[in-house]
Amino acid sequence: MDTQLHESISALADGELASGDIELAFATLATPDGQLALKAYYQIGAALRSQHCGAELSADFAGRLASRLAHESTAGQQSACDSATSLP
């Protein structure tokens, strides 16, 4: 099947297909190949969102970040510093 038609199905699955292309995409979806492509794309999306995918933050993430942020100056202090350094 035409790659462009499959790309249209992919965009259709995302609700991002231009209105002018919708008719052709639906015609493609009426074919077994189009239906199988759509099914595969949904399968991939479901797997990516499943609990088996992606990493979780460790328990000490927040503490480590807070510790690093504590050593950062506040935005106001940065501003004063920036102003001071930008003086001629």
Place this chain on the structure above:
Amino acid sequence: MRTDRESDQLLVEKIQSGDKQAFDVLVLKYQRRLMRLVSRLVPDAAEAEDVVQESFIKAYRALLHFRGDSAFYTWLYRIGINTAKNFLSTQGKHLLTSTDTDAELAEAMDDREHLRDINTPESMLASKQIAETVNAAMDTLPIELRTAIVLREIEGLSYEEISNIMACPIGTVRSRIFRAREAIAQKLRPLLDLPVDKRW
């Protein structure tokens, strides 16, 4: 009622006026989402977490100059993606380019076979195996394809939002997402083609 973007902008303005605690709210709000994204680009969990930390620090330092032309999360994701890319470069890890998989993908285009309906009462093991296959396929994708499909499928962002984050035209986003899907579908196909009772 404020939109998410307005609410974030309010917090940004508080931070810009010196309220450091307002940044904690943004961290709490986006840390898991940023980790989900970064862990797709940097597979090692500990390294991904370091990249997320670094991204928040960079964001904090740069917030003074954030004018709100784009949504905060768009800006934060862009920082996260760039930080991940820089990390992978400094680690000497190969950043696949999209042309690396073009030939492989072209072969896949010519080899379309029927996928089985796996939406039947199957074991948790079946889902896990599919997820593992998808994960493995994701790791072989060029970083720009990986980023695009994660932003779409996991973060649920629109093509326009993704184009803002990835600084590329919407047509490129559409193409990257499609190519990512096709490359993953190719790896998934042998699994889906097997009869249910012979998969494992």
